[in-house]
Amino acid sequence: MTTTAPTISRTEVEEFLYREARLADEGRYDEWEALWTDDALYWVPSGDTVDPHKQISVIYDHRSRIALRVAQLKTGKRHAQDPRSNVAHLLSNIEVLGEDGAGTHTTATFIAIESRSRGLTTWAGRVEHTLVRRDERILMSRKVVRLVNADQPLPTLAFLI
Amino acid sequence: MCGLGEEAGAVIENEFASVTVVIDERGHDRRLRVVDNHTGRTAYFDALLLETLAWTPEAELRGLLDPARHRWTVDPGPDGTTR
Amino acid sequence: MTAPALDREAYRRLIEDDRVHGSLYTDPAVFDDELTRIWYRTWVYVGHESEIPQPGDYVVKSIGPQSIIMSRDRQGAVHLLLNRCSHRGNQICEAARGNTGALRCHYHGWTFGTDGALLGYPFRQGYGPDTPKSALGLGRVPRMGSYQGFVFGSFAHAGPSLLEHLGAAREAIDRLVRLSPLGRVELTAGWLHHEVRANWKMLVENETDGYHPQFVHSSIFEVGESHVAEVYSERSAATARDLGGGHTEHDLRAHFRRMDRPLAWFGTTEDRLPDYCRAMREAYGAEKAREILVEGSPHIMVFPNLFIAEIQIFVIQPLAVDRTVQHVTPLQLAGAPDMNRRLLHQASGSVGPAGFLLADDSEMYERNQRGVVAREPEWLILRRGLNRERVDADGHLAGAATDETTQRGIWRHIRAMLTEEVPA
Ligand code: FES
Numbered sequence A: 001m002t003t004t005a006p007t008i009s010r011t012e013v014e015e016f017l018y019r020e021a022r023l024a025d026e027g028r029y030d031e032w033e034a035l036w037t038d039d040a041l042y043w044v045p046s047g048d049t050v051d052p053h054k055q056i057s058v059i060y061d062h063r064s065r066i067a068l069r070v071a072q073l074k075t076g077k078r079h080a081q082d083p084r085s086n087v088a089h090l091l092s093n094i095e096v097l098g099e100d101g102a103g104t105h106t107t108a109t110f111i112a113i114e115s116r117s118r119g120l121t122t123w124a125g126r127v128e129h130t131l132v133r134r135d136e137r138i139l140m141s142r143k144v145v146r147l148v149n150a151d152q153p154l155p156t157l158a159f160l161i
Numbered sequence B: 001m002c003g004l005g006e007e008a009g010a011v012i013e014n015e016f017a018s019v020t021v022v023i024d025e026r027g028h029d030r031r032l033r034v035v036d037n038h039t040g041r042t043a044y045f046d047a048l049l050l051e052t053l054a055w056t057p058e059a060e061l062r063g064l065l066d067p068a069r070h071r072w073t074v075d076p077g078p079d080g081t082t083r
Numbered sequence C: 001m002t003a004p005a006l007d008r009e010a011y012r013r014l015i016e017d018d019r020v021h022g023s024l025y026t027d028p029a030v031f032d033d034e035l036t037r038i039w040y041r042t043w044v045y046v047g048h049e050s051e052i053p054q055p056g057d058y059v060v061k062s063i064g065p066q067s068i069i070m071s072r073d074r075q076g077a078v079h080l081l082l083n084r085c086s087h088r089g090n091q092i093c094e095a096a097r098g099n100t101g102a103l104r105c106h107y108h109g110w111t112f113g114t115d116g117a118l119l120g121y122p123f124r125q126g127y128g129p130d131t132p133k134s135a136l137g138l139g140r141v142p143r144m145g146s147y148q149g150f151v152f153g154s155f156a157h158a159g160p161s162l163l164e165h166l167g168a169a170r171e172a173i174d175r176l177v178r179l180s181p182l183g184r185v186e187l188t189a190g191w192l193h194h195e196v197r198a199n200w201k202m203l204v205e206n207e208t209d210g211y212h213p214q215f216v217h218s219s220i221f222e223v224g225e226s227h228v229a230e231v232y233s234e235r236s237a238a239t240a241r242d243l244g245g246g247h248t249e250h251d252l253r254a255h256f257r258r259m260d261r262p263l264a265w266f267g268t269t270e271d272r273l274p275d276y277c278r279a280m281r282e283a284y285g286a287e288k289a290r291e292i293l294v295e296g297s298p299h300i301m302v303f304p305n306l307f308i309a310e311i312q313i314f315v316i317q318p319l320a321v322d323r324t325v326q327h328v329t330p331l332q333l334a335g336a337p338d339m340n341r342r343l344l345h346q347a348s349g350s351v352g353p354a355g356f357l358l359a360d361d362s363e364m365y366e367r368n369q370r371g372v373v374a375r376e377p378e379w380l381i382l383r384r385g386l387n388r389e390r391v392d393a394d395g396h397l398a399g400a401a402t403d404e405t406t407q408r409g410i411w412r413h414i415r416a417m418l419t420e421e422v423p424a
């Protein structure tokens, strides 16, 4: 990681993270999917995941699988999200860690409160993004969600966390 | 984990104990220095001691694992010391 | 505090041949009876030997709500110990896994071998010479058995052997391990732990239910490259089979034999996995390897908690009448690295809390649990396929792919266990 001034400003980072969370919370699937680059990775490790190529993850989606996940949500027959969970994401402790060839690396803590018939579920952890600027737009090429309870039994997690 | 070498300690731990193991070159021959990370207690194991350990039958090793054998031998005194 | 047990007559009334009463999923007294008469009596799957490959390795597993340490001692023998200090009951292992030559309780330092024997306690003057050290080891699961590396435990001191318990399920496990060129599976690709607010039987019954996939999984069948949809359609040549002893199978072989294409069951072709296919031919010969690769992997629910689901292994853990954890790991085959990468990749899309398949199954378990509390009607109907059920060449009851032959088989065994008509 180099120490040159980030080409994506802190304000832009914050705006992106808030917008990404809002699009997910509101179930605006196409707009959310459009935030990803073509080489994207969306990763939610489990407590056992050391190397995602050796141990199973809760989510390990390359770009095509992100598309599949969104397409499944949009069928209207994804029962675990039909009806959609009501979710409120709260992002805080945002830090811009630096920049390298891959993009601008950020980390933040989050809480996501999910409501559905099952009841209220609290999800929390740390979220890491790698952001890049493409044609005047900021996109994410990598999002890693490290749940505080990744090593514990988890309820169904079918919304976009 | 770091490889073994002079002063390059390797931490060996499980949920019950934690020690740092260093190859110590200060003597005329190499030996292992083992530090209990919880108490700082240090012990040295030369080649002959290690060879002996490797030859120690399981039953005797199990005897050594009895916590009252050498460590928690006497109940704490009024000052709270356990050794 | 335990609820009063129900008498045998009650279970004969609540479990009929073609319908079962909703309270069986919701009554805490029934759950307590199930723990004592099923989970703490019959053979229950605990873990796989490949999870503790080295002497000193241990993993923390379970039998229902009981926490079980599966350890390999320094001589290589496997033990099933209760994760409870024999002194004053502290939990011994907090980590999910580790390697150690002994277990030292964090509360007062009592120390045990990985075989459970008490090695000693601090300050022995506090115990008179009459303290029977040899009787103060860790609790053990009284009987342990292993088949193809799958380790089972039974809290019953006597009863049918593991092989007798597995019965016809053995052959399905054999069909699983032969998918490895070395004849061994390895459960080394980590676990997801998925908790659902549903009774454990909702899960067991769903595992070999061929009726639901078209409805519950239509979203992924519609958008995914799904070779699975066909298997569960009315055109399927698959068979729902009651193997006896509560074990049930969704036998897909006839379907894939009809397709007659190696690896069709895995949604791929031989040219995508050349190393694996070569290793299989070298291990079994071209003809046998082709047969294995055409027939594919079994889909079998080994009662009460081991679900071999073609490319992943599920373990069902009941915690309360309406709380169950489903543990899942991708199948890994010894001697097949290229296959293992694809197995891991496919499993991580399908299963667990966010899985394309399992998130919807679990949504159904939870809705089902909310549904069955209704007072009217009180019964769940298990009649599907009664009109076309047959006895197959092996003497097992068999039905069409979407028939409830499997659910009826599961309930027949549960009734026999709850009324204590069969030995453990
Ligand atoms: S409870 Fe384990 S040593 Fe006291």
Ligand SMILES: [Fe+2]
Pocket (backbone or CB within 6 Å): C212, C213, C216, C217, C357, C361
């Ligand atoms: Fe399903």
